[in-house]
Amino acid sequence: MTKRTIESLDNYLQSFFNQEKKSLLYNYPGLTLHRLRSDIKLHAFLNGVDTEEIFEFPYIPYRSNPITSFFEKLKEGVPLEYITGYAYFYRSLYKVTPDVLIPRNETEILVELAGLEIQKNFQDKTCRIVDVGTGSGIIALTLMMEDFATLDVTAIDISEKALVLAKENFFNLRYAISAKHNITFLKSDRLENITGNFDMILSNPPYIKRLVDQDSVHHQVLSYEPSLALFLDDDKYDLWFEDFFKEIFEKLSASGISLIEGHENHLEGLSEICKKIGFAKVQIIKDYTGRNRFLRLVKD
Numbered sequence: 001m002t003k004r005t006i007e008s009l010d011n012y013l014q015s016f017f018n019q020e021k022k023s024l025l026y027n028y029p030g031l032t033l034h035r036l037r038s039d040i041k042l043h044a045f046l047n048g049v050d051t052e053e054i055f056e057f058p059y060i061p062y063r064s065n066p067i068t069s070f071f072e073k074l075k076e077g078v079p080l081e082y083i084t085g086y087a088y089f090y091r092s093l094y095k096v097t098p099d100v101l102i103p104r105n106e107t108e109i110l111v112e113l114a115g116l117e118i119q120k121n122f123q124d125k126t127c128r129i130v131d132v133g134t135g136s137g138i139i140a141l142t143l144m145m146e147d148f149a150t151l152d153v154t155a156i157d158i159s160e161k162a163l164v165l166a167k168e169n170f171f172n173l174r175y176a177i178s179a180k181h182n183i184t185f186l187k188s189d190r191l192e193n194i195t196g197n198f199d200m201i202l203s204n205p206p207y208i209k210r211l212v213d214q215d216s217v218h219h220q221v222l223s224y225e226p227s228l229a230l231f232l233d234d235d236k237y238d239l240w241f242e243d244f245f246k247e248i249f250e251k252l253s254a255s256g257i258s259l260i261e262g263h264e265n266h267l268e269g270l271s272e273i274c275k276k277i278g279f280a281k282v283q284i285i286k287d288y289t290g291r292n293r294f295l296r297l298v299k300d
């Protein structure tokens with residue numbers, strides 16, 4: 001019988017990382033040992049193991065527990081955020097499941113752009129905001145937490161499951177959100193079920209063309225993230241956005257502003273549609289990598 005040596009979780013993690021590096025980097029581009037350590041720590045904490053010494057614990061591979069299942073899922077290529085069930089966005093931790101998109105860094109810029117507009121124009125009045133395609137709720141909830149001004153938010157999604165999760169995130173973060181803000185969650189196809197006028201309409205909608213853009217999408221995204229959150233059919237793309245922009249135009253107040261995240265290759269085309277609809281100002285804003293990423297639409 002060969003003698004079994006017990007090793008610490010830290011030793012196991014380091015040899016796992018070195019041995020599996022090629023496939024890990026294929027599934028998780030840019031993954032570092034540091035990131036894995038912090039996710040294991042988070043995962044352990046969320047599963048009731050709250051200790052700084054976790055990495056000195058012995059790692060026992062044949063015993064089924066949250067740590068062994070973390071490594072199994074890692075080998076399968078499950079996104080880290082779906083393994084832990086949480087993702088960082090801006091300054092908070094949000095619950096995520098495969099029913100919603102994993103928050104992306106670019107969307108933090110959308111929040112900042114919206115924050116600037118709110119700060120400038122709503123110091124003495126409530127800002128009525130709609131977040132279309134709220135998903136995990138990150139845009140709506142971050143703006144409420146950042147407290148730029150008093151907000152009355154309507155968070156919309158076509159997905160019932162996404163709305164359940166957005167409400168859960170609101171519940172989890174409720175003590176970080178001032179009671180002066182109001183939020184309503186609503187199921188709707190874009191702005192179809194919404195009445196009234198709004199000062200700001202924000203959206204990070206599905207914006208990848210199912211066929212044309214598919215090659216540029218990472219295989220892990222295709223395998224694990226919800227298609228409803230990502231893709232539109234190529235032949236319906238322009239019409240889907242045209243209908244959406246018309247609803248935005250109709251539901252924005254006279255001085256209203258809309259900020260929409262979009263695909264770098266399609267924003268030029270979409271901006272032409274917006275001009276035809278009659279927006280007074282249509283601007284394309286780049287992300288930090290210099291790619292076209294957002295549309296800023298001013299109604300009057």
Ligand SMILES: C[S@@+](CC[C@H](N)C(=O)[O-])C[C@H]1O[C@@H](n2cnc3c(N)ncnc32)[C@H](O)[C@@H]1O
Pocket residue numbers: 100101102103104107132133134135136137138139156157158159162188189190204205206207228229230
């Ligand atoms: C790209 S994800 C954005 C999620 C979240 N706002 C974020 O930034 O991470 C798009 C979201 O739009 C929702 N969605 C897709 N089609 C929709 C529609 N026709 N009307 C409303 N929401 C829609 C999806 O369910 C998904 O939650």
